[in-house]
Amino acid sequence: MAEIMHGRKALSSNPLKSSAPLGASLAYLGMAGSVPLLHGSQGCTSFALTLAVRHFKEAIPMQTTAMDEIATILGGPSNLEEALLNLTKRMKPSFIGIASTALVETRGEDIVGALKLIVAARPELQGVKIVYASAPDYDGAMEDGWSKATAAIVEALVEPAEGAAAASPFVNLLPGVNQTPADIEELVELIESFGLGVVVLPDISGSLDGVVPDAYTATTFGGTTVQQVAGMSRALHTIAIGEHMRRPAEILRDRFGVAGTLFPTLTGLEPNDRLISLLIALSGRPAPARLRRQRSQLVDAMLDGHFHFGGRRVAIAADPDQLYGLSMVFGGMGAEIVTAVSSTSQSPLLARVPAAQVVVGDLSDFEDLAAAAGAELLVTNSHGRQAAERLGLPHLRVGFPIFDRLGTAHRRLVGYRGTRDFIFDVANIVLANLPHHHPEDFARIPGEEAHDGHAVAATH
């Protein structure tokens, strides 16, 4: 059990979090023909958009209600209405996902009520599905925004199942914000190999996976369709990844009667064994032969890799679910999580992180703690690069944003194969940074007590 430590600082230095409205926007980007709309000042959208573009290296549709001072003081419904009309006319979306921001939430607007009136009064909006999630910046981080938006989509668009069961059986897959397009592709392939169909929500593997369409598109290209979401009530089962996806999975269960299984993480041997067992049970089919091979490859990777994990002092900073998932892999391979920093404090998983304590904080906490603990490897998003440089430590980039590396969308961390690749990535970083030993490393004079209690590995 990790002890959860809350900082008392007034100053956040080098933020670890990205904002909740950004997380909500990314979830909306997993819908087909979609445009996310942030209800706030134009900067709210601009900053989120720029960061998302730097991460995905893709054009990203995202709009703003452009609240100016007067609109903020007088109330924003007219800006919201104008924005919906303008972007419907210009971009012709089939889906608009609205997220609030700190600005409009501070003013305390009744956005849900206003939205109802707008949609009722405006025939131009009839062809567009409009979903709203409250996601103020001052509450939570990316995982929270993603979860709230997905829950809002489920609540608004899933239709009760009527009549006979679906002709071909399928499952709902609810990936978390930490799953890459490659992760989603991997899981879809896996589920389909059991003869099951799958509806993914939100499906950024269609919209943010880096393809070059033959025509210009103003909205997302690919993603979950409104019709697919409507039919999610007819699924055999829901598979949700990450504690933050509990809410949408529960809505599917409680309101639409679709049972579900929540996997806190799908990186690692044991969680994937459970996933395969579930798919066997759901499909009534045995595991395909190639899964046995993949499992065996992972076992071999763990054999080869454990030398480089064992005893390594690792520092991790991430959103709660990702922190939990990564620390279970590192811990499970024998590494010591000497520093664990979480962006927010809400998740029940934090207490289960295999570390003495989890600090809810920022990247300056991370840097200070990692230095004090003698960490050998930093694991966090690209914003950790300055800390890595100052501490002279290798930096494994995970999560969001990763803006100084290419191919992030195609990195796979789930499944047997994703876990195998991840183990090699980590082992290769360790191998690339192995210190060369010198006589002084072993300079204790036999027969005498050492001056300090323990030998510290040379940090070159």
Next chain:
Amino acid sequence: MGQNLHTRIADIFNEPGCDKNVAKEEKARKKGCSKPLTPGAAAGGCAFDGAKIALQPITDVVHLVHGPLACEGNGWDNRHASSSGPMLYRSGFTTDMTEMDIVMGSGEKRLYRAIKEAISKHNPPAVFVYATCVPALIGDDIDAVCRHASEKLGTPCIPVNAPGFVGSKNLGNKLAGEALLDHVIGTHEPGAMAPNSVNILGEYNLSGELWQIKPLLDALGINLHASITGDARYHLVASSHRAQVNMMVCSTALINVARKMQERYGIPYFEGSFYGISDTSEALRQLATLLVGTGTDAGLIARTEALIAAEEARAWARIAPYRARLRGKRVLLYTGGVKSWSVVSALQEIGMEIVSTSVRKSTDNDKLKIKELMGGDAHMVDSIPPREMYATLKRGDADIMLSGGRTQFVALKARTPWLDINQERHNAYAGYDGMVDLVHALDRAISNPVWSDLRRPAPWDDAPSLSLAAE
């Protein structure tokens, strides 16, 4: 938001140094010059973004953003303004306001504590405190907190009042300039000033461009006192009122600073650019002329001409191998403000053809300059909708697009060469050497063999290709 800020904004809109403003009728002038934003069709950063961009290159201070997470959390460490020394400016500092701060109204207390923590940990020469929408809405008085903190803690705390909702990035630049005028410039008396000291306004040292210019100034015995702000140090900006001449390189961004420094301290200014060979030469000439006009030995003019002759000859010789390859190549230039004319003239110098250039952020003066450069039928466009831009590029109407990151993927998805000329770029293109580098980069982009490979369809692909899945 206080009455102060309203007055301040009205004042900026009344800028007599702005040609666009001067040309307006009294009534239009009162309305201000920020175009109203269209909800659902707006792009670009907010005033806070603009203020931060203008001030962040002061490298040795703490830049503390008072607001909820997104304002700093989504935006820190995102530009390549380089520093030759301190790295403090690259850290992101924010009060990360919580719901509790907002409901309980404890924002000001949190801000004060944050300032105190920042000073005790980093001991900076100053703390710049940025207002954002939420604290402005709930009435946090950052001026008062900064005043109190400056007194109590003995470190200057500079309030920067440019919450996002007051307007555009450009207005934010100017509000940042006002903060410098009110609280920084003139607050520090330097010891002996080096002779021939000048300031450069609106140069942010992106990718180190200032360092492409500095050797030219050094060679002429011109001392670059403060770049406002690029690779800047607080005390140099604070003592910049003792410089002899100001050069303004990003025309609309900090014109209020240039004009008011002339008014208050009698420092003459001119607008120039270090993009392109003849623009660089012209800028050096003007610097020399203004310096001589303010007491520098007249020999500087001859020395400047000699340096220009030598540098121009060297640059042209280095460009010569590329001229034949680039002559007649068509460029779609999509950028704002000062960059349009300075880059237009630079590209024309090497014989490239400008298909069209955007002038959406340009002043009338900028547009006039473009017209002069491109002849009567200047293909000036305000803005190009992405769909149209894509179609233009897809048709092959241009051989390359030069723009900023926002439109990068429109070009790339149309399988068209693209070069970054905005603030996020990694390459430096200023001065004579920078121009040679730009030409080299253009050639590298256009003549990359990858384009023919990329445009070739899959030979096995008879079926309809990836098309829009219109649901």
